[in-house]
Amino acid sequence: MTVKGALFDFSGTLLRIEPTEVWLRAVLDARGVSVAPDDFARYAALLEAAGALPGGAPPRRVPPALAELWATRDLSAERHRAAYTGLARQVALPDDGLYDALYERHMTPAAWRPYPDAAEVLGELRRRGVSVAVVSNIGWDLRPVFRAHGLDRWVDAYVLSYEHGVQKPDPGLFTLACEAIGHDPCDVLMVGDSRPADGGAAELGCAVHFVDHLPADERPAGLRPVLRLVG
Structure with a gap:
């Protein structure tokens, strides 16, 4: 892949x-x-x-x-x-x-703290030419949080459940995200912490990788395996 x-x-x-x-x-x-x-x-x-x-x-x-x-x-x-x-x-x-x-x-x-390796991983994906979308079940606009923490520069699209009236694991939200970054689901990796919600991307043919839902101090490098999966 x-x-x-x-x-x-x-x-x-x-x-x-x-x-x-x-x-x-x-x-x-x-x-x-x-x-x-x-x-x-x-x-x-x-x-x-x-x-x-x-x-x-x-x-x-x-x-x-x-x-x-x-x-x-x-x-x-x-x-x-x-x-x-x-x-x-x-x-x-x-x-x-x-x-x-x-x-x-x-x-x-x-109220939010990025995981220690979030900026590193997102920045490296940008360097490799991999498009990035944030796909969230949420009821408010998280874009200001990303801007305040300096992560917005590496995000190409935000697909938020409340803006579309559909929530994960409905494949419709993942479809919208793939369309937003212009790639076929078979060429897209979904990274999340919830198997019931984020696992819905697999129905479209996306590869799925799960991280542990832990406090930031307890997960200093949980996102780095994504770089190995991307290749």
Whole structure:
């Protein structure tokens, strides 16, 4: 197989969201809300269990009232926000404005950290003439995050579920990505961290490579095997 194009997932593949405790602390400080240390630890643990941080740990349990919304959260910006703020509202926080503030925080560049080898791998793919698209199940525009971290220069296209009303593993989203970079799926490699979602690219004939969904510090070179696969 000659790889002419590479599709990359976003969260857990190229960049990683900040830990729940950092996320919560940033929002509390920004809003001037003070809580006791024990309460802070409790809020952080409950938010993590609820799966309220997009890109973080999945919900341990999705309330029945949110089940349909959760399953289709990446089809629109409205559904994405409603799903995650709905999960967060299972936790009784001291300020009602915190729920929307927490959601807004996760969309900021400061909330995301590129994996240590992301720039190296994307830059080398560009040097080799391999086209790159980011294909993400998401409910907001991640382009500013890529620009802020200096990764946008190596990305040829962004194919985001909420902009097209289709989410992975539907082959339609991967089809759009292959079309965006102008390559036949048989010449394209999909790189992601979710077998159920990113594995959908295989239906089109794309090769698929999975990376481990780990904190950035624990995966310093997880993307480098992509360069060997590209050749």
